Amino acid sequence: MTPRLLLIISGGIAAYKSLELVRLLRKRGMTVRAVLTQSAQAFVTPLSLGVLTENPVFTDLFNLKDEQEIGHIQLSRQADLVVIAPATANILAKMANGIADDLATTLLLATDKPVLAVPAMNVRMWHHRATQRNLERLHADGVHIMTPDDGEMACGEFGTGRLPEPERIVAEVERLLALPKGHDPLAGQPDFADAPETSALLRGKHILITAGPTHEPIDPVRYIANRSSGKQGFAIAAAAAQAGARVTLVAGPVHLPTPDGVTRIDVQTARQMLGAVESALPADAAIMVAAVADWRTADAADQKLKKDGSGQPAPLALVENPDILATLGRHAQRPALLIGFAAETQNIAGHAQAKLARKGADWIVANDVSGDVMGGDSNAVQIVTASGIETWPALPKGQVADKLIAKVADALSAHPH
Template sequence: MAAVPAADIERRVLLIVSGGIAAYKALETVRLLRKAGVAVRCVLTRGGAQFVTALSLQALSEDKVYDDLWSLTDESEMGHIELSRQADLVVVAPASADILAKMTAGMADDLATTVLLATDKPVLVAPAMNVRMWEHAATQSNLETLVRRGVSVIGPNEGPMACGEYGPGRLVEPEALTAAVLRRLNAAPAASAGADRPLAGRRALVTSGPTHEPIDPVRYIANRSSGRQGHAIAAALAALGAEVTLVSGPTQLPDPAGVAVVRIETAAQMEAACRAALPADVAVCAAAVADWRVADRGAHKLKKRPGEPPPPLPLAENPDILMGLSAPGPSRPALVVGFAAETEKVAEHAAEKRARKGCDWILANDVSEGSGTFGGADNEITLITAEGAEPWPRQTKAQAAEALARRIADHFKAAARDAAE
């Protein structure tokens, strides 16, 4: 595991796990936060305990789990007032419709709600519930009230439910929740100091996710990109003050906070959206753009006919977005960063790609089978610049995004210093 910056070691999160089938994702969230060097203390509600155990949370958090408002021992050792205020951030995940309603009403009938009423720290909720419950006017009104009071919200995602329905209401994935927590933890000192926004006034363009190239109205060519790295980069740049436009292919990820999102499907649409987002100071092309598309998309579903060979699918080359953004001209961003997803000779092929595309930096990563990069939470990157190759340690995609954002901020700081001399 990569070394954790000293500034992050003392950051503390109080995680409240309420009832719902999505409570199992809290376990992976705790693991990822601990891996990022964040101390996690858990409060488990009675409903949450129907889905995950205190022992599991305790083993992963390496701390005691609290669940009883009326425990005399707990109250003498760690009263609910102290419990609510020793954390830098209070996170409710999953946040059921019930606990959101109680937060809105100011109820305090168990340890979790008492802590939430007593805390003076920032609160982040990650809702998870049945789609009908999520869409109910009462739930939406509760969320609006909580947001007006300063509570942050992430998600929910759209997708299939455990109950068999489909729609918004799924808890965000642990990687996205972890990234959101880390952004808020890292932003807290900066907000109080009013200083750590080195990219303020800069405009950034980020591409993310896969592209879907239609074969016919129901089939398409795609790849396994989840968009997690690109979304994390957009969020990290925004956290440092940049005005960010994220051009995203189809993903299951929530929109990063404070980022303008343009959703597309095809490479041609992504290229047009990128052009529309210019001018920009920096462009980071993290999307896994399909190299080819079907030259003649079928107007109707292609039929499989017994005894006949499959229909030919002649391919046409898609626009090269990275090369286009890197081309000299008045609209070229001052810094263009690309990604090289390789399965062999990673650094060598990435260096060749940087020269061929004309971009300034390339982030090379290994996406071969077994690497866990595509769709996974971690990434192992080699930064390729004109000066050579710089291997980075394996780390979470959120950490890699923050490292890249800092490197971009340092680049512009050095450029401004050189221009002034």
């Protein structure tokens, strides 16, 4: 059966990419019906969309002809998937609050089909607390949300907020269409009756994850850091999102794409990471994977430190960074399950057991980083708890993430809060 899509285009500059998106969707054999918001018509015309979709284009909630021939309720339910691309901050806010004041938002409130939102907006709008709050509510309501790309924007600013490339959107559409049917938005989350059990393991849970290194400035061009690629933390965030969790990922400076369905907060330093972690609370589980620099300079230089010809190094006073894991261990909003990572080069289990008690964590995931684990694609870990040590063989980091998230789900279901 030919997949049927309802494509809602809202009014941002990225709306012009919807034409290429339609072309690719049609090339993949999909039927596309398009809805344009009033502001979207400033960027894309109904005529151009109609030619590409080979279907009427809908724009007006109270168009008598459209209502007689199809009706907005029917239109909202005759698709296999509803896609909003681009999804502006405005339409996301309306969706999150159940506002139905035009055809697009009325369709979204009336549909009983899965919904994919593809946000695109200015970087500051994306990171605004109101937008992030709306995204969290939509995720909890079962809306699938792609994370925008990083890059230069039409406004001249740089950061997260660019519409993902049409090819990436098509890939996500195909992934969602391949899921078993049975979505019921009134239940608050996607409900795929025949889906693998992992799709609902963490439904309704908030998982907080840190990943990557921190960069502690010495001067404007130098910094103290750990050799962390962020791959393991990002893999865990992806696995948690796939298990149905609402995921907040606090990431140090790494060049990795944000996993779909994950809310990402970028930081540079340990103090910034701690602030972001505390702002993201409460959480059901926190998995602290980041390799946080233990020390920072007491006073970072405003200008580049230069050699003076004496052969002596510049004086560098170090102070300890805040201990994020230990802070959470004694926090008033301590997560029900607190997991730390221990990157060790010797006496792996012994150091992890000491860290478990010292930090007030529930588990420590210990790994031997004496080889090429940092930056590599596989990992061999030991899960250290108060009751013992569980040793896993070397596995791809994605499989480590899947196993860990399954274990987290078991622990949270055994001790619900």
